[in-house]
Amino acid sequence: xxxxxxxxxxxxxxxxxxxxxxxxxxxxxxxxxxxxxxxxxxxxxxxxxxxxxx
Numbered sequence: 001x002x003x004x005x006x007x008x009x010x011x012x013x014x015x016x017x018x019x020x021x022x023x024x025x026x027x028x029x030x031x032x033x034x035x036x037x038x039x040x041x042x043x044x045x046x047x048x049x050x051x052x053x054x
Contacts, residue, residue: 012028013021017035022028 008024009021010024010026010028012031012034015036016031016033017037018033020033
């Protein structure tokens with residue numbers, strides 16, 4: 001993700017590896033699908049395989 005894309009997503013979604021990113025205008029306190037990255041990095045450099053399709 002480049003910087004422009006990360007600015008468009010919710011803060012919780014930015015820290016998640018799933019593809020179901022929500023817009024920044026949506027206030028999310030909790031997400032049932034939240035899957036944190038297994039490493040400490042602000043940006044990931046790989047494309048996630050979405051197990052549930054698009």
